[in-house]
Amino acid sequence: MQSTLVPRGTRVEANGAGAAFDISGSPTRTFLCTLTIDDQIEQESIDLSVWGSADGENWGQMPLLRLPQQFYRGQATLVLDVSLRPEVKLIHAKWELNRWGRVAPLPMFVIGVEVAEIPAMPKRPAPQPAAVHS
Numbered sequence: 001m002q003s004t005l006v007p008r009g010t011r012v013e014a015n016g017a018g019a020a021f022d023i024s025g026s027p028t029r030t031f032l033c034t035l036t037i038d039d040q041i042e043q044e045s046i047d048l049s050v051w052g053s054a055d056g057e058n059w060g061q062m063p064l065l066r067l068p069q070q071f072y073r074g075q076a077t078l079v080l081d082v083s084l085r086p087e088v089k090l091i092h093a094k095w096e097l098n099r100w101g102r103v104a105p106l107p108m109f110v111i112g113v114e115v116a117e118i119p120a121m122p123k124r125p126a127p128q129p130a131a132v133h134s
Contacts, residue, residue, distance in 0.1 A: 001026050001117040005050070005093040008036055008112025012046075018093040018113060020056055028120040029083040035067050035076045039110035043101030046070050046109050050080055052088035064091065081121050091115070 006018040023029065035048050048070070049063035065080045082088045099107035 003115050006113040011110050013106045013108050015096045020090040020092045023091055024089040026117055028117055030118050030120050031080045031115040032118050033078050033080050034114045036112045037073045037109055041108050044099040044107040047096045049094050050091055051094055053090045054087045056090050
């Protein structure tokens, strides 16, 4: 399973969100999320997060995943594991832009966000209580 949350080459100049993607058919519910920045101007940052929803209406108060804040062209990747969140059926990307320079009044990034299903993360065994010897 692979999807585009934000088509590569999308120019963003304000805070926003991408289209929803249905993950209900995913057997692993584990994804590699990749933010690609193809262009940007100086003195600005982008904060990208991935949000989950059961119904496409309520996206909750906290994102499922936050990528590290980015300032420059390149890629940032992080694993999104929703295997323990069976209620999440849809995901979408949200971005927040920040500009602190005096050159252009608006921030500007050219981005793309992809998710690709990967094998499930290995689960750690539950800790066993320590044996008491008498």
